[in-house]
Amino acid sequence: MGWITDLDFYILDAVSKLRCDVLTPIMKALSYAGTGGAVWIVICAVLIAVPRTRKIGIFALIAMAVDYVSGGLILKHLVARDRPYTLHPQIDTIIKRPTSYSFPSGHTSSAVAATAAIFIQNKKLSIPFIILAVMIMFSRLYFCVHYPSDIIGGIIHGILWAAVTYITIRKFTEKKTGIPNE
Numbered sequence: 001m002g003w004i005t006d007l008d009f010y011i012l013d014a015v016s017k018l019r020c021d022v023l024t025p026i027m028k029a030l031s032y033a034g035t036g037g038a039v040w041i042v043i044c045a046v047l048i049a050v051p052r053t054r055k056i057g058i059f060a061l062i063a064m065a066v067d068y069v070s071g072g073l074i075l076k077h078l079v080a081r082d083r084p085y086t087l088h089p090q091i092d093t094i095i096k097r098p099t100s101y102s103f104p105s106g107h108t109s110s111a112v113a114a115t116a117a118i119f120i121q122n123k124k125l126s127i128p129f130i131i132l133a134v135m136i137m138f139s140r141l142y143f144c145v146h147y148p149s150d151i152i153g154g155i156i157h158g159i160l161w162a163a164v165t166y167i168t169i170r171k172f173t174e175k176k177t178g179i180p181n182e
Contacts, residue, residue, distance in 0.1 A: 004149055005087075007148070007149075008084070008148050008149050009084070011141070011148045012084060012091075012141060012144050012147070012148070015138075015141045015142055015144075016091075016144055018142070019094070023142070024094060027139040027142045027143065028095060028139075030132075030135050030138075030139040031107070031140060031143060033136065034110070034111060034139070034140075035107070037064055037068065037106075037110035037111075037114070039132070039136075040060070040064055040110055040111060040113075040114040043057075043060075044057045044058075044060045044061040044064070044114065045057070047060065048061070055121070056117070056118055056121045056122055056125070059117045059120075059166065059169060060114045060117035060118055060162075061114075062117075062165050062169070063114065063116070063158075063161055063162040063165040064110050064113045064114050066113075066161045067110060067113035067157065067158055067161040067162075068106070068109075068110065070157070070161060071104050071106060071109045071154070071157050075104060075157070076100060076101040076102075076103065076104070076106070077101065079101065079103045079104075080101050081101055081103035081147075081150070082101070082102060083097070083102045083145060083146070084102070084144050084146070085144060092144075093143045093144050093145055094143055095143050095145070097145065102145075102150050103149070103150045103153050104150055104153035104154040104156075104157045105137070105140055105146045105150040105151050105153065105154035106154070107136055107137065107139075107140050107146075108136070108137045108150070108151050108153075108154025108158065109155075109157045109158045109161075111132070111133035111158065112154060112157075112159055112162070113159075113161050113162050113165075114129065115129045115133045116158055116159050116162035117165065117166065120162065120166050137154070137155075
């Protein structure tokens with residue numbers, strides 16, 4: 001496991017060298033928007049409000065909820081991984097230091113759960129959300145509040161729960177209506 005942490009810190013060091021007056025406010029806005037899945041909840045609400053994308057929005061919201069319960073409320077506390085700045089207190093995070101555990105990245109996990117849910121149902125619609133999700137993930141590295149392996153864990157976790165949610169909803173609606181899903 002030591003080599004993973006070494007690689008994590010090597011990457012964090014490289015990313016922190018990209019900090020500049022132009023990028024920092026953009027990264028702050030992205031990081032803030034991802035807090036608590038806020039931007040994704042708004043996106044889901046907009047999708048739900050539009051009849052043509054209502055099912056996509058509901059599915060994405062459910063995927064995020066399941067992701068949050070399993071990741072934010074259970075997995076984070078089981079793994080109990082400290083943030084990078086606890087091992088290296090000299091790290092300047094620029095933003096307020098989160099007090100929760102680090103693995104998996106909740107910003108990443110919620111972004112990927114929502115985006116994967118959208119992607120599964122409408123690949124073309126998902127393109128701007130994929131870009132936004134990647135930018136939010138990068139913001140967490142930019143401020144050194146997550147290890148790169150936390151981001152990878154969040155990606156896997158988000159995809160997993162989006163897929164499980166999709167399969168479960170399809171099976172449930174098929175049983176309920178008796179009509180096979182396409």
